[in-house]
Amino acid sequence: MSGLGNQIKTVFLMSLLTVLVILAGGAIGGRGGMQMAFIFAMVMNFGSYWFSDKVALAMTKAQPISREQAPELYAIVERLADNAGLPMPRIYMTPSPQPNAFATGRNPKHAAVAVTQGLMQLLNREELEGVLAHELAHIKNRDILISTLAAVLAGVITTLANWGQWALMFGGLGGDDDDASGLAALPMIILGPIAAMLVQMGISRSREFLADSTGAEIAGNSYGLASALQKLERGSALIPMEVNPSASHMFIVNPLNARRLANLFSTHPPIEERVKRLYRMAR
Numbered sequence: 005m006s007g008l009g010n011q012i013k014t015v016f017l018m019s020l021l022t023v024l025v026i027l028a029g030g031a032i033g034g035r036g037g038m039q040m041a042f043i044f045a046m047v048m049n050f051g052s053y054w055f056s057d058k059v060a061l062a063m064t065k066a067q068p069i070s071r072e073q074a075p076e077l078y079a080i081v082e083r084l085a086d087n088a089g090l091p092m093p094r095i096y097m098t099p100s101p102q103p104n105a106f107a108t109g110r111n112p113k114h115a116a117v118a119v120t121q122g123l124m125q126l127l128n129r130e131e132l133e134g135v136l137a138h139e140l141a142h143i144k145n146r147d148i149l150i151s152t153l154a155a156v157l158a159g160v161i162t163t164l165a166n167w168g169q170w171a172l173m174f175g176g177l178g179g180d181d182d183d184a185s186g187l188a189a190l191p192m193i194i195l196g197p198i199a200a201m202l203v204q205m206g207i208s209r210s211r212e213f214l215a216d217s218t219g220a221e222i223a224g225n226s227y228g229l230a231s232a233l234q235k236l237e238r239g240s241a242l243i244p245m246e247v248n249p250s251a252s253h254m255f256i257v258n259p260l261n262a263r264r265l266a267n268l269f270s271t272h273p274p275i276e277e278r279v280k281r282l283y284r285m286a287r
Contacts, residue, residue: 020203028164037164044160053110053149060108063251066096066118077124080133081117081140088140088222093117100246103127103239106254107139108148115143126239127232134229135236138219138256145218147211151253154207162197208253208271216278220285230282233257237275 029041060066071078077095085092093109096118103122109115117139127135142148220226233256240261247259253271 024199024203025160025164028161028168041160041164044163056148057109057114057116060106060251060254061096061116061118063248064098064100064106064118066098066116069095069097074124076129077119077132080129081136084133084137084140084222087224088137088144090115090140090144093140093143095119097121097124102243102245102259103236104245104255104257104259105135105139106256107142108254109143110148111146112143115148117143120245122239122243123236126235130225130228131232131235132228133223134219134225134227134232135256137223138215138229140222141215141218142211144222145211145214147215150211151208154203161199165194165197205271209273212273213278213281216282217285220282226282226285230279233275233279233282237261 025041026038029037029039029044069077074095074097081095082092090112093107093112093115094117096116098104098118098120100120101122102120103126105117105119105123107115107117117136119135123132123135216226216229219229223229236257240257240259245259247255249260252258252260257275258272
């Protein structure tokens with residue numbers, strides 16, 4: 005799928021997720037529930053977006069790293085950021101032996117790129133450039149904002165469904181007709197969180213494909229990233245990472261690959277498909 009195609013898909017999925025939030029609120033609380041769901045979503049979106057970098061870095065135990073500590077890493081990021089037309093992001097390192105990386109921050113001026121110790125030990129320079137270009141692509145494409153909004157909206161739907169379960173157990177939902185609203189809410193209570201999770205996965209996967217293609221353009225070739233992804237897939241499967249599952253979507257490859265059950269609900273597209281697309285770009 006082209007970059008434009010991925011952008012269109014993202015707009016569609018975000019719109020669908022927003023509709024699910026409103027429907028969930030309406031099914032559980034009528035017109036008042038719709039208004040409550042909308043306000044709740046906006047408040048959560050603001051807080052999550054504004055503090056997303058601090059939360060992400062804390063959750064992964066990332067620490068700032070200086071130019072003196074990693075001169076080659078700084079040189080690569082500076083060159084790639086210049087290629088992408090981006091300001092220099094802050095650079096962090098996560099004390100994990102699993103090879104991986106992620107980007108965070110509310111906008112390009114307040115962005116950060118974090119790499120794991122395992123990544124620095126495993127990849128050669130061309131592969132490292134590919135991975136860092138991919139993370140800068142997330143910043144350039146505003147994926148941090150999009151993924152934050154998607155995660156929060158999905159969380160709002162799950163919260164509303166939980167409220168609906170408790171309301172049904174303890175005396176109705178407070179709609180215009182309690183019996184009718186209770187029956188109307190049941191499908192949303194049961195299926196709403198599942199639908200939200202599937203839409204969130206679709207958004208995350210489409211943004212990963214877009215970041216791969218944009219990253220290859222920033223780096224000047226697609227071979228480095230393709231080779232790196234294959235190494236990272238093997239590394240993440242062999243070396244577990246202690247990370248909150250809610251943060252797994254941020255990484256370039258799923259850090260929970262070592263947990264087989266997590267793969268059933270992966271927020272990342274298959275590495276094989278990503279590599280195929282990158283090699284097609286090189287032709």
